[in-house]
Amino acid sequence: MLSLEHQSAEDFRDTPYGRQLLAGFRRLLFAPELEREFRRYLGYQARLAQLMGACLLLLVVGGYLYVERRLFAHSEPQWLRELTLLRVLQMAPGVAILIMTLFHRRIRLIANRLFPVLLVLVGTIAARIDIQYEILQPELAFRYGAGLLIVCSFFFLGITFWRALASAAAIVLFDVMMAALILPSNEMQVHWISVSYYVLLLVIGAISRYIHEYSQREQFLVRKLLGWVAQHDSMTGLANRRSFDTALKQVMLQARRDHQPLALLLLDLDNFKAYNDNLGHPAGDALIRNFSDLLGSFSRRPMDLAARVGGEEFALLLHNCDARSAQAIAGQILSALAERAMPHPASPQGAFATTSIGIAVWKPGQTAEQLYQAADAALYGAKQAGKNRYLMS
Numbered sequence: 554m555l556s557l558e559h560q561s562a563e564d565f566r567d568t569p570y571g572r573q574l575l576a577g578f579r580r581l582l583f584a585p586e587l588e589r590e591f592r593r594y595l596g597y598q599a600r601l602a603q604l605m606g607a608c609l610l611l612l613v614v615g616g617y618l619y620v621e622r623r624l625f626a627h628s629e630p631q632w633l634r635e636l637t638l639l640r641v642l643q644m645a646p647g648v649a650i651l652i653m654t655l656f657h658r659r660i661r662l663i664a665n666r667l668f669p670v671l672l673v674l675v676g677t678i679a680a681r682i683d684i685q686y687e688i689l690q691p692e693l694a695f696r697y698g699a700g701l702l703i704v705c706s707f708f709f710l711g712i713t714f715w716r717a718l719a720s721a722a723a724i725v726l727f728d729v730m731m732a733a734l735i736l737p738s739n740e741m742q743v744h745w746i747s748v749s750y751y752v753l754l755l756v757i758g759a760i761s762r763y764i765h766e767y768s769q770r771e772q773f774l775v776r777k778l779l780g781w782v783a784q785h786d787s788m789t790g791l792a793n794r795r796s797f798d799t800a801l802k803q804v805m806l807q808a809r810r811d812h813q814p815l816a817l818l819l820l821d822l823d824n825f826k827a828y829n830d831n832l833g834h835p836a837g838d839a840l841i842r843n844f845s846d847l848l849g850s851f852s853r854r855p856m857d858l859a860a861r862v863g864g865e866e867f868a869l870l871l872h873n874c875d876a877r878s879a880q881a882i883a884g885q886i887l888s889a890l891a892e893r894a895m896p897h898p899a900s901p902q903g904a905f906a907t908t909s910i911g912i913a914v915w916k917p918g919q920t921a922e923q924l925y926q927a928a929d930a931a932l933y934g935a936k937q938a939g940k941n942r943y944l945m946s
């Protein structure tokens with residue numbers, strides 16, 4: 554990794570993406586939550602490759618089937634019947650993949666788990682056909698189909714390196730087992746040449762896929778980090794004004810749909826200019842971070858949001874929260890800040906840093922702007938009434 558990138562990751566160690574970039578992922582495995590997210594991303598990214606892979610499989614196997622039926626029509630009817638059945642069985646997963654990739658997202662997610670199994674099935678059938686060709690030794694033989702599928706397992710299905718490796722290894726293993734069962738021992742010795750070829754393809758495929766997936770994972774983390782940066786305030790890690798505005802609209806829609814109350818708290822640190830003037834700007838920054846940390850702990854449920862909406866101005870959006878609960882939470886915030894006892898030598902309100910809070914509860918028909926204005930008016934009222942308190946609109 555470049556030193557500049559390393560530096561950026563260091564700056565974002567508070568995010569799961571930054572932490573993962575710093576921790577590294579040489580084993581091609583993220584922390585569990587991130588790993589799930591990455592696999593979903595990989596599945597969606599690979600949709601086109603999966604469609605192409607399925608079409609290719611149908612085309613190649615269909616072509617083989619056509620030519621084989623013409624070539625062997627007169628010589629080995631029993632083998633031909635078997636071969637036709639095996640080829641049709643090989644085409645079935647291709648059709649299944651085609652159908653599943655065209656379906657809804659959730660079905661595709663389930664389908665992604667099935668792909669390694671289907672691949673092993675197609676590969677094992679290919680190995681079985683190859684062994685039969687070894688026995689019959691016809692003039693023209695479409696052999697090493699299993700080798701082709703070993704390589705394909707690393708590139709077409711959008712499955713992780715480890716799953717692809719396990720699938721490819723399973724194909725080789727099944728091939729060895731079938732050959733040991735079917736071939737006489739003198740022919741088995743020759744078959745080891747095929748096996749060594751499969752192993753070589755497996756190693757080449759695995760190395761290329763490892764390098765490819767490593768850079769895919771890096772890109773994924775950097776993309777996620779960029780998304781995070783666009784939505785968060787860099788100093789505090791809270792949501793920024795832009796993502797707050799978006800979330801407010803979304804949560805309001807949800808509240809309207811569910812007929813649930815929604816509360817907005819606007820918070821402004823008291824006498825912050827005097828704090829800066831007295832203790833210096835870096836100390837002011839530290840107070841902002843400390844307060845953000847406190848406020849973040851009050852955004853506990855998935856649809857709640859704590860944001861820094863201005864210099865020393867914050868917002869707390871509380872889903873399914875009525876006026877009584879909102880006031881109780883505002884009271885808790887004031888107490889928690891008092892408990893932290895952060896000295897404020899220039900505050901007329903006392904020895905420690907305090908905040909004022911304006912509360913507004915959404916009323917049906919109210920727009921996001923109107924709700925914000927109501928909370929802002931309440932905040933102004935709290936300041937006018939002597940600060941270090943909350944006021945309902």
Ligand SMILES: Nc1nc2c(ncn2[C@@H]2O[C@H](COP(=O)(O)OP(=O)(O)OP(=O)(O)O)[C@@H](O)[C@H]2O)c(=O)[nH]1
Binds near residue numbers: 822835864936
């Ligand atoms: N250290 C620091 N100061 C900031 C930051 N953003 C804004 N400020 C300062 O915050 C101060 C806000 O001052 P005012 O708007 O007058 O508010 P106040 O002094 O808190 O007065 P009241 O709100 O009435 O209690 C200004 O001096 C800004 O320079 C920041 O990121 N870091």
